[in-house]
Amino acid sequence: MQSLRHRLRHWTGRADAFAPEPGLEAIYRDLFLRELKLLGEEDRFFPTGGAANYSLLYLILRIGADFRPTSVLDVGAGQSSLLWAMLQRRGLVGEVLTLENDPDWGERIAAQVTHEVLVTPLASRTVGKREVTTYDWSAARAGRRFDVVLCDGPRGTPRHSRGGVLAMLDDLPHDFALILDDAERDGEQDTVGAIHARLQADRVDYGVGVVRAAKTQVLFAGGRFLPATFL
Numbered sequence: 001m002q003s004l005r006h007r008l009r010h011w012t013g014r015a016d017a018f019a020p021e022p023g024l025e026a027i028y029r030d031l032f033l034r035e036l037k038l039l040g041e042e043d044r045f046f047p048t049g050g051a052a053n054y055s056l057l058y059l060i061l062r063i064g065a066d067f068r069p070t071s072v073l074d075v076g077a078g079q080s081s082l083l084w085a086m087l088q089r090r091g092l093v094g095e096v097l098t099l100e101n102d103p104d105w106g107e108r109i110a111a112q113v114t115h116e117v118l119v120t121p122l123a124s125r126t127v128g129k130r131e132v133t134t135y136d137w138s139a140a141r142a143g144r145r146f147d148v149v150l151c152d153g154p155r156g157t158p159r160h161s162r163g164g165v166l167a168m169l170d171d172l173p174h175d176f177a178l179i180l181d182d183a184e185r186d187g188e189q190d191t192v193g194a195i196h197a198r199l200q201a202d203r204v205d206y207g208v209g210v211v212r213a214a215k216t217q218v219l220f221a222g223g224r225f226l227p228a229t230f231l
């Protein structure tokens with residue numbers, strides 16, 4: 001099996017496919033603001049600190065507007081949750097569920113959105129063959145399937161960061177998009193590699209896209225979401 005890093009190097013011609021490109025943040029900001037304006041929405045977002053940066057906000061907006069997902073799982077509450085809520089209000093996305101571990105932060109975001117913010121404390125759980133500190137994924141799933149999963153929580157760890165998200169690969173729909181934020185970090189790259197290995201082992205037909213600005217997002221997609229890897 002080809003490693004993801006090797007595959008990305010082949011596609012992009014770059015050895016540092018995950019390196020951020022901070023100079024592009026202003027470009028994604030312009031694109032995000034332009035699309036927001038076209039929707040007739042005000043810019044009330046704060047893409048600062050640990051929050052979603054402009055390239056992630058851009059990706060969410062494009063996926064909502066161009067692909068109209070039926071069910072979204074937003075992992076890690078914040079600016080992303082506010083944007084999914086806006087897209088839902090405009091009828092561009094169907095169900096949205098935000099998964100959060102911090103009750104106070106979850107409550108603050110829940111007060112600003114109309115969809116459910118599910119707070120589950122982090123606990124040590126077995127996902128695949130690995131023991132990870134993560135959310136209660138079965139409570140998040142609860143008989144639901146999500147065609148778009150955005151993983152931007154919990155707070156990162158030095159290795160196998162946010163590895164719990166692999167639990168969402170157990171029942172992957174044919175049409176799916178899985179976005180991992182903060183892919184410039186070593187811990188997230190472990191998880192990006194693990195997702196790639198798992199999709200290959202499961203013989204899933206999928207593509208990979210990388211968006212780089214102040215932070216790096218990696219997007220795995222299949223079925224009707226495949227063109228999203230070129231956004």
Ligand SMILES: C[S@@+](CC[C@H](N)C(=O)[O-])C[C@H]1O[C@@H](n2cnc3c(N)ncnc32)[C@H](O)[C@@H]1O
Nearest residue numbers: 050051052076077078079080102105152153155
């Ligand atoms: C990277 S942040 C999630 C960011 C979110 N997806 C966004 O777009 O802004 C990961 C976690 O950090 C915590 N967090 C983020 N912002 C916070 C804040 N302003 N105050 C307290 N906790 C915060 C939350 O527990 C959150 O799930």
